Amino acid sequence: MTRQPRHVTFNVLRGLGIDEAVIGDLEETSRTRLSTYWFWRQVVSVVNKSIVGELRVHALSVIASLAAGWFVVWEVAPAIVRVTIVAVVRSYDRAYFQNGGLPPLHSGDFIWILNFSILFFTNMVGGFAAVRLYNGQRRLLAIMFALMVVCQRLLFFVWHSRAYDPSTAPLYFVFRPSGQTVITLIALESMAALAGGLAATQRRQPFGQ
């Protein structure tokens, strides 16, 4: 593994508000240990330690902010999206009739793009709201929220993929849509949540400065 990604990682860890002494220890040790697996195990353990520490110190604040983020994802953002969808569908209908009763060009892709945009938007706004309300290490909370999105989505897909057939097996899973789509969706949603959260960590500049 080259030095550059490690150097970038140290800067990211510093950005997460992790103790400089811990990052220093990691940097000192990684000069002699070149295994990529060892390095990333250490990085994950250091981030995990910081998240657990943050939860121990500001448990209530973390839970309240994450709950607020989820409220936005499930209630506020969909309400905003609904208004947009109505406008988009009306314009789609107009195009449909203007096209002589035929679906407009690329209308198949259109539904996918719309769905992905909605998911992207709601998670981004949720991440932003959660982090904005939090007063501790905001970047750590952004990571926590993104991880929650991943866990929630995985559970959602597993739960909705369960099937029951007494003649074959008591319980089995049929994954629809395909695994690739599921992974894309989870990656997209968690990245959106993380992007929204990280955007909320930026300091607001007062007017006139």
Place this chain on the structure above:
Amino acid sequence: MARQYLTDFELMILLAILRIGEDAYGVPIAREIEQTGKRSVLLGAIYTALDRLEENGLVTSTYGDPTPERGGRAKRFFKVTGKGLKAVKETQRAFTALWSGIPQLKGGAA
């Protein structure tokens, strides 16, 4: 108040700090446990335990000067307090008492 004994990992960390002496910070502590304890350790796990020990007053920490081989970052040195030393001794006493009188453990390694 009930006496609290140390976990095996906390005990290893305290013993490593005592063995290293003045220069006990994250890297030598991890190295000492790896070499003596024959187990790989994660820095995150070490610092989680050290923070807990510091909260309980068993160790104290001070920041040193930044050094270039660490990218200009300071070291955090740890020292075992009197309370920490007492906890180590009590844990040793408890383990020794548990050890004694077990026939399977007599006469060297099993």
